Amino acid sequence: MTTVISTNSTARRRRSFRPSPLLLTFVLVPFAIESIWVFWPAIQGVFFSFTRWDGLSAPVPVGFDNYVELAGDPVFRGALGNSVLWLVLFGGLSILGGFGMALALQRERRGVGIYRAALFLPVVFSMVVTALVWRVFYQPDGLVDQVLTAVGLEHLIRPWLADPETALYAVIIPALWRQIGYIMVLYLAGLKAVDPAVHEAAKVDGANNWQRLWHVTIPQLKGVNAVILSVIVIDSLRSFDIVWALTRGGPYHSSELLSTYMYSAAFQSLRLGYGSAIAVVIFLLALAVIIGYLVRAFREES
Amino acid sequence: MMGRLRTGGYHTAMILVSLLWLGPIIWVVVLSTRTFDDIATNGVGSLPHSFTLDTYVQAWTDGGQLQALINSLLVTVPAVLLSLGLAAMTAFALSRFRIPGRRTILLLMLAGNLLPPQIVLIPVSKFSELTGLYDTLWALIAVQVGFGLGFYTFVLHGFMRDLPNEIQEAATIDGAGVGQIFTRVILPLTRPALAALGALSFTWIFNDLLWAITVIRTEGNMPVTPALLGLQGQFVSSWSVIAAGTVIAAVPTVAVFLGFQRHFISGLAIGAVK
Missing domain, CATH: 1.10.3720.10 (MetI-like)
Structure with missing residues (x-):
């Protein structure tokens, strides 16, 4: 077979390579599938955002009308604010919690395997399962209320998911419960790669635990942090399931995220053009992170 | 002595954290085996007073x-x-x-x-x-x-x-x-x-x-x-x-x-x- 050219054979590097039909199929079939189900729909999605469309009759081009309407839509602004809050709280706390637990559980010792497994178990649950587990707790007279009563804080009791003041936070807690174990695993993998020799050297030089953490461990985790940060931003903007399962964005849009507002605008109010415009906003918010991720991924590639 | 104390403290803290994570799961598994009447009289937040697997049959078929x-x-x-x-x-x-x-x-x-x-x-x-x-x-x-x-x-x-x-x-x-x-x-x-x-x-x-x-x-x-x-x-x-x-x-x-x-x-x- 002359078509097989190993990647480091310099002799043939300059000659252009003509892939065999089989190789072409290997590349083109999956690429075509992704084009049909992702690339082309994404282009269409941007196009639809410039139309008014109920899904039945043909889309009517309206220029930037949807975007103008978004700018003045209080529900959209609320959802945007909630999404930012979600990113900060859900993202920030899961990084803190995940990193903290990874530090606590990085050293192999008795029991560590069990603790890690406990924290990790919820990661395999769907967000819907997670939501249903927690919904039970939030019920009137459920565990949360019982615990508050037991410690004498019964005046705080309220319908957690039905109160606009608390709904969003009541949704973030279960989301965190599931996310912290995931971030912990990523940091555990990153910590494994930290050079122990540098740690020893710092110890000999008299650096205490905090100094070693701050000046030795954290700088070496730069790569992991970048990955986790992109994962968190992309995940946060995608977050939908847990909110949908617990509150559907309510009450009175108090736990509405961009993703849930997009879904209900499109599939419940049947305003497909308007929904597409919200989706484009989500895309634009994610774009910087996506590009950053791709640049990183391909710098390592070469 | 200090070492043992610290180890004890570490495990106590980690067991508490693990319980925080496992607790909700165990709670739901227990809840799934309680009868309707038990929950109606004692509330969803109480400890179980009954045991049944009919709930699974109901979810599975109905x-x-x-x-x-x-x-x-x-x-x-x-x-x-x-x-x-x-x-x-x-x-x-x-x-x-x-x-x-x-x-x-x-x-x-x-x-x-x-x-x-x-x-x-x-x-x-x-x-x-x-x-x-x-x-x-x-x-x-x-x-x-x-x-x-x-x-x-x-x-x-x-x-x-x-x-x-x-x-x-x-x-x-x-x-x-x-x-x-x-x-x-x-x-x-x-x-x-x-x-x-x-x-x-x-x-x-x-x-x-x-x-x-x-x-x-x-x-x-x-x-x-x-x-x-x-x-x-x-x-x-x-x-x-x-x-x-x-x-x-x-x-x-x-x-x-x-x-x-x-x-x-x-x-x-x-x-x-x-």
Whole structure:
């Protein structure tokens, strides 16, 4: 077979390579599938955002009308604010919690395997399962209320998911419960790669635990942090399931995220053009992170 | 003495944290075995005063969880096999041969996976209506494969690229064609990565809600994750039946996790250690 050219054979590097039909199929079939189900729909999605469309009759081009309407839509602004809050709280706390637990559980010792497994178990649950587990707790007279009563804080009791003041936070807690174990695993993998020799050297030089953490461990985790940060931003903007399962964005849009507002605008109010415009906003918010991720991924590639 | 005290403190703290994580799960499992009357009189927050497994029977048959689980497996198993198979093909071609534009193709495919799904939801639902796939499991399989491919290809590409060249050269000298090199040489060596991605993608696809409610409408066609929301509507305030349904929906992914624990963790960590 002359078509097989190993990647480091310099002799043939300059000659252009003509892939065999089989190789072409290997590349083109999956690429075509992704084009049909992702690339082309994404282009269409941007196009639809410039139309008014109920899904039945043909889309009517309206220029930037949807975007103008978004700018003045209080529900959209609320959802945007909630999404930012979600990113900060859900993202920030899961990084803190995940990193903290990874530090606590990085050293192999008795029991560590069990603790890690406990924290990790919820990661395999769907967000819907997670939501249903927690919904039970939030019920009137459920565990949360019982615990508050037991410690004498019964005046705080309220319908957690039905109160606009608390709904969003009541949704973030279960989301965190599931996310912290995931971030912990990523940091555990990153910590494994930290050079122990540098740690020893710092110890000999008299650096205490905090100094070693701050000046030795954290700088070496730069790569992991970048990955986790992109994962968190992309995940946060995608977050939908847990909110949908617990509150559907309510009450009175108090736990509405961009993703849930997009879904209900499109599939419940049947305003497909308007929904597409919200989706484009989500895309634009994610774009910087996506590009950053791709640049990183391909710098390592070469 | 200090050392022992510190160890004790460490384990106490970690046991408390673990309980915070395991507690809710245990609580729901216990709740799923309580009778309706017990919950009605003692409340959902109380300790159990009864034991029954009828709740599971109710969720399983009346709640339609049996059908929902079948639907889930009918979607998840083919979607995992197809997306990993296709991704392996592309990764193989792009990593082992000097195909023109290979970096651009890989970049594009990964970029597609990073897109927020919202941007394609409406077109995908319209496209599946157009092709007559709407409200069928086929639509769900197709979109799961299409959307997952980019990431799997990227991961497998990284793995295959690092395999030594000598093996492939030796196989070439022995007269093996491209197809044989793929199936006999490269694929077997890629097994660890395939196992890790397999365990991961199984849970991702099985746990999906958004795609399912976008391309499927009929209750009877819903996989188990979205069907749980329907169960919640059907058995309002029958908390033990809902809890039983929740346990049923969680068992398959927990089983995959326990069975493939090592692969699972290494799969999750793929991005972090590179």
